[in-house]
Ligand SMILES: Nc1ncnc2c1ncn2[C@@H]1O[C@H](COP(=O)(O)OP(=O)(O)OP(=O)(O)O)[C@@H](O)[C@H]1O
């Protein structure tokens with residue numbers, strides 16, 4: 500389970516979040532909405548513990564922002580798959596190696612890596628591009644590769660920060676279908692977006708941030 504519990508966050512003496520509480524249950528799909536600058540990306544950074552609250556607690560499964568040690572943060576992040584608006588693939592590795600990266604870091608046997616990577620690349624309809632480099636792929640394809648990379652380690656949740664922000668509407672729809680499928684297989688999805696059309700096409704619970712607080 501993912502939980503924000505009475506979180507306050509200030510950056511450079513400016514209050515970004517005040518007393519924010521919410522929960523995302525196992526296997527839920529939730530949108531994080533709010534105007535530009537409302538704090539959506541900041542909420543996601545608090546969840547993968549790139550930032551820590553000034554007050555309150557962020558909980559991801561058995562990890563708490565109040566107690567986690569620096570050396571545990573990589574283990575926490577292995578429970579989460581993160582997807583960004585600008586893809587953030589490694590430019591000097593092909594799509595297979597981009598996807599395999601996190602599995603190699605944890606020392607998984609090569610044979611198992613190959614099996615898993617080919618499976619997730621097939622899930623995002625990209626196995627035919629596995630030997631290509633990111634710059635040889637379209638935006639939609641790069642985002643599909645980024646999603647494959649995010650889910651290859653079977654995270655409990657995918658955190659997606661405007662994953663369709665750089666894509667046209669057809670590619671956005673395809674990304675949404677893939678996120679739906681991932682969610683139907685039991686992975687929670689927390690997606691920051693301000694695309695109301697997408698939200699209407701794929702309705703799920705909405706957490707809205709407004710003036711630093713969570714409304715409904
Ligand atoms: N590193 C930083 N230093 C100073 N201020 C920051 C920093 N990161 C974020 N902020 C401020 O925190 C607030 C929330 O930013 P955040 O990026 O979370 O918004 P957002 O909802 O993701 O916006 P967008 O829709 O434009 O991506 C903004 O006022 C922003 O200026």
Ligand SMILES: [Mg+2]
Pocket residue numbers: 539540541660
């Ligand atoms: Mg943002």
